[in-house]
Amino acid sequence: xxxxxxxxxxxxxxxxxxxxxxxxxxxxxxxxxxxxxxxxxxxxxxxxxxxxxxxxxxxxxxxxxxxxxxxxxxxxxxxxxxxxxxxxxxxxxxxxxxxxxxxxxxxxxxxxxxxxxxxxxxxxxxxxxxxxxxxxxxxxxxxxxxxxxxxxxxxxxxxxxxxxxxxxxxxxxxxxxxxxxxxxxxxxxxxxxxxxxxxxxxxxxxxxxxxxxxxxxxxxxxxxxxxxxxxxxxxxxxxxxxxxxxxxxxxxxxxxxxxxxxxxxxxxxxxxxxxxxxxxxxxxxxxxxxxxxxxxxxxxxxxxxxxxxxxxxxxxxxxxxxxxxxxxxxxxxxxxxxxxxxxxxxxxxxxxxxxxxxxxxxxxxxxxxxxxxxxxxxxxxxx
Ligand code: GLU
Numbered sequence: 001x002x003x004x005x006x007x008x009x010x011x012x013x014x015x016x017x018x019x020x021x022x023x024x025x026x027x028x029x030x031x032x033x034x035x036x037x038x039x040x041x042x043x044x045x046x047x048x049x050x051x052x053x054x055x056x057x058x059x060x061x062x063x064x065x066x067x068x069x070x071x072x073x074x075x076x077x078x079x080x081x082x083x084x085x086x087x088x089x090x091x092x093x094x095x096x097x098x099x100x101x102x103x104x105x106x107x108x109x110x111x112x113x114x115x116x117x118x119x120x121x122x123x124x125x126x127x128x129x130x131x132x133x134x135x136x137x138x139x140x141x142x143x144x145x146x147x148x149x150x151x152x153x154x155x156x157x158x159x160x161x162x163x164x165x166x167x168x169x170x171x172x173x174x175x176x177x178x179x180x181x182x183x184x185x186x187x188x189x190x191x192x193x194x195x196x197x198x199x200x201x202x203x204x205x206x207x208x209x210x211x212x213x214x215x216x217x218x219x220x221x222x223x224x225x226x227x228x229x230x231x232x233x234x235x236x237x238x239x240x241x242x243x244x245x246x247x248x249x250x251x252x253x254x255x256x257x258x259x260x261x262x263x264x265x266x267x268x269x270x271x272x273x274x275x276x277x278x279x280x281x282x283x284x285x286x287x288x289x290x291x292x293x294x295x296x297x298x299x300x301x302x303x304x305x306x307x308x309x310x311x312x313x314x315x316x317x318x319x320x321x322x323x324x325x326x327x328x329x330x331x332x333x334x335x336x337x338x339x340x341x342x343x344x345x346x347x348x349x350x351x352x353x354x355x356x357x358x359x360x361x362x363x364x365x366x367x368x369x370x371x372x373x374x375x376x377x378x379x380x381x382x383x
Contacts, residue, residue, distance in 0.1 A: 016205075017269065018246045019261035022180030024141075027053065027259075028064040028169035028236075030185040033252035039080065041071045041095075041102055045252070049184075050106040052256045053146070060141045062176055063114075064149045064169040065103070069160070071095030088160055092153035103148050115140045117149045120156035124171040125279055125341065126324075137176050166236035174243045181240045181247045182258050183233055188251035190215070190230060190266040206268045209238065242272040242283075279379040282326055282339045290319020290346055291328040291336070292372065299331045302338055303380055308371035309340065311352035311360060321346045329373065338380045340373035 029049060036042040053061050069081060069088055072095025082088055096118070103114045117136065123129040140147045151159040151168050159165045166183060173181040187195065189202035192215055206212060217231040237247040250258035250265025257264040294302065298313025309329060321327055322345045329338040344352070349372070352360055361369035 016246075016248075016261040016263070016267050019180055019248060019259075019267070022178070022246075023058065024060045024062075024176060024178045025056070025180045025182065025259065026062045026064060026169055026173040026176065026178045027182045027255070028165055028184060029066065029252055030164045030166075031066040031070045032186045033184055034065070034067040035070045039070060040074045041067060041098065043102060043106075046102050046106050047109070049252065049255060050103070050109070052259070054107065054110040054112055055256075056259060062137065062147045062149060062172060062178070063103070064165050064172055065099065066150065066159070066165045067099050068092040068095040068150055068153060071098040071102075085157055085160065089153050089157065092160070096150060096153070099150070100148060107146060113143075113145045114148045115145045117147045118152035119149060119168065119172070120152050121158055121168060121171055122156070123152075124175050125282065130175065134175055163232040163236070166232040167239065170236040170239035170245075170247075173240050173245050178240075178245055180259075181237075181245055182255070183236060183247060183249045184252040184255055184258070185233070185249075186251065187230070187249075188254065188265060190234065190249055203266050204263065206237070206266060208269070209271065237268040238271075241268050241270045244270045244273050246270050279341075279377065282341070282379045283381060288319075288328045288339055289321035289325045290317070291330050292317050292342075292349065293330050293332060293334075294337070296332065299337055302329060302375075302378065306375060308375040309373040309378070310357055311349075311372055312354060312356050314349065314353050314372060317346055317349040317353070319346055327373070329378075336381055338373075338378055340378035342373055343370050343377075344372060 034042060034045050053063065069091045072091030072093065073079075073081065075094050075098070076091055078087070078091060082091065100114070100116050107114050117133070119133060123133055137147050149168070149172055151165060153160060159168050169183065170181060189204075190206070191200045191202055193200040194216070203211070203215070212234065217229070217234055233249055237249065240247050247268040248258045248265055249268070254264040292309070292314050293316040294309065294313050295315050298309060301307035301313065302309055315332070319327070321342060323343055324341060326339055327342045328336045329340060330336050352368070352372070357369045357371075
């Protein structure tokens with residue numbers, strides 16, 4: 001375990017650095033921690049969570065809450081979570097209002113207001129959306145309102161399919177420059193194996209990513225009603241810690257301890273530096289839509305010179321993508337060196353390859369004077 005550094009606040013336990021003094025905190029709770037055995041929203045569990053959140057004096061809390069689908073099942077006469085996406089989205093649409101109504105009533109017991117914020121991971125990357133979301137959240141803090149975030153399930157389905165909001169919570173933590181991310185679920189910690197098996201041991205701290213070597217994430221715990229297994233939680237933790245934000249993964253019933261820095265659940269130490277970049281998610285996006293290959297000069301310009309990717313530096317293009325989507329930038333050996341949001345459709349690129357922007361503008365019009373990937377829309381991958 002790393003030792004406490006001089007200057008750390010006395011409340012922080014060794015190995016839980018940054019928890020007790022975190023001022024801005026993103027708390028994520030999964031569907032399975034908010035529902036009754038029958039599957040509907042459990043008002044008592046919502047109240048129990050809120051009882052703790054309102055007592056975090058001096059802190060700004062963003063609550064990222066799933067549970068919209070679960071809340072929508074009964075009103076729609078659905079006996080269980082449907083397997084098709086369209087009905088899941090319909091249930092989320094009906095349930096989101098009910099979920100917010102529940103939080104509104106629960107926080108109102110303490111005279112606190114909540115504000116609904118529905119986001120997609122795209123919103124954390126597109127410049128104008130990112131700026132607007134950030135501004136809204138800041139304004140909510142200023143007004144003393146607790147933002148309650150969920151994925152905008154009618155237009156995006158990433159978290160329904162893959163994560164039960166784990167990844168979204170990490171991106172929100174990054175967006176608001178949080179000091180701490182707390183991931184709550186019905187699993188009390190990360191285990192070194194299937195927690196249902198005797199002998200599986202909880203992992204108290206992940207100090208460096210190598211601490212996870214040999215942990216079978218597929219079996220290390222899976223929540224029931226939601227969709228987030230351990231793998232997505234660990235992935236979310238990696239996104240946050242990579243941006244310098246410590247993460248505590250704990251049982252929802254242990255939220256008070258998780259927030260105070262008491263030894264509960266699993267603590268993930270920050271591994272990277274805090275940064276204000278908005279494209280962090282890109283480095284972790286599971287599936288870029290395609291790739292372009294760069295010549296050696298372009299690789300240098302992008303990785304060392306902080307430059308944009310221009311058509312002149314491209315030697316090949318692969319995949320089907322449209323402008324605005326994430327793609328990979330590869331060197332001539334095929335190694336991915338960066339990811340970025342591309343400004344052209346894949347089918348437009350072959351005619352641009354190897355040519356100067358000036359020449360292209362002259363021939364094809366001023367719209368073709370743009371970079372293939374602007375440096376502001378680009379994130380370097382660690383070698
Ligand atoms: N946004 C969804 C919800 O609130 C995601 C969680 C899930 O997949 O259950 O229900």
